[in-house]
Amino acid sequence: MITIYQKTVSEAEIKKIETLKNGSLLIVEDPKEEEISFLEKELSLEDKNLSDALDPYEVPRIESEDNIVYLFVRVPKQEKENIRTMPALIAIGGKYIAVISKEKISAFDKLMNGKIPFATTQKTRLTITLLSEITRNYRKLLTNITKQVRSVSTKIENIDNKAILAFVAQEEILNDFLAALIPMNVSLERLLNGRMITLYDEDKELTEDLVLDINQLIALSKATLKTIVNIREAYSTIITNNLNRVIKLLTSLTVILAVPTMIASFYGMNVNLPFADKPYAFAGILAVVTGVTALLLIVFGKKKWL
Known part of the structure; x- marks a missing residue:
């Protein structure tokens, strides 16, 4: 037009x-x-x-x-x-x-x-x-x-x-x-x-x-x-930073939960184990698991992974 x-x-x-x-x-x-x-x-x-x-x-x-x-x-x-x-x-x-x-x-x-x-x-x-x-x-x-x-x-x-x-x-x-x-x-x-x-x-x-x-x-x-x-x-x-923080958190939790899981797995086997016949075995194992878990929590906390 x-x-x-x-x-x-x-x-x-x-x-x-x-x-x-x-x-x-x-x-x-x-x-x-x-x-x-x-x-x-x-x-x-x-x-x-x-x-x-x-x-x-x-x-x-x-x-x-x-x-x-x-x-x-x-x-x-x-x-x-x-x-x-x-x-x-x-x-x-x-x-x-x-x-x-x-x-x-x-x-x-x-x-x-x-x-x-x-x-x-x-x-x-x-x-x-x-x-x-x-x-x-x-x-x-x-x-x-x-x-x-x-x-x-x-x-x-x-x-x-x-x-x-x-x-x-x-x-x-x-x-x-x-x-x-x-x-x-x-x-x-x-x-x-x-x-x-x-x-x-x-x-x-x-x-x-x-x-x-x-x-x-x-x-x-x-x-x-x-x-x-x-x-x-x-x-x-x-x-990327948020993803790294999530990965660090999940890794920390995996390591922390892996230690008691591994110890509990050992004492769950149907074989003769140290202190298996002792009356304080459970308390001792629980103390060790608690101590290791607390130590890992402190380490990962200082590294700011948690």
Whole structure:
């Protein structure tokens, strides 16, 4: 589906238009073959780049061809508890900006609802605004993940299998974010040289701020990943330590119970044994068993095995 918008600096609201005009914004979602043909003919977009924009495994990058800048990004998308990134292409031509994606980009909802001021006729500023909205969504999701991780880190000893599985999912999300943000940052740094699109002083400052924001998101993602790894290692250490304590306890009890069991077994045999005919034999055996057991309890107690 292709939707064409236009909004000048003097206009208060964005409007949909039927035909392509100078300074238009095209939002292309899951384009059909005839729509792809329209983009190729009317906008002179390369077929390969359009195919790449719909490829779910496409990586962020920037390239320029025939005076058209192709900026590939990955946009965060949340579906209930599932968080992932999806590819999108921002094509910056001489008279338009086109955003092509396989699915609807919810990150641009505030923009399309008029909650964020912009003008489709200011291509460079609009490109920065689109990237800022993508970055804002990354920050929102990253902040939620970081809060969840920190809330678990305060009660490591009570972590269960559900929390471990959540950590695995969060690690996958964070790695996906890093794989999108790092090359996106490189693309923005290439934009700063002003060779691909013209940057005015204010645009350059906004782009530099955007680069700093993305660098912060990258650092936050790495820090959260490190926290998850530290929590898992700490949890593993605690589990191993608890297991060792249980093994020591069971070993101590086995040794302590083995001594009286062995002595009692000897005197349970139907053969002649020392002191078997003495009246104080039972008391003596009981005393020896008690003494050995007490000695073992003291030894294992000092070693903190009990």
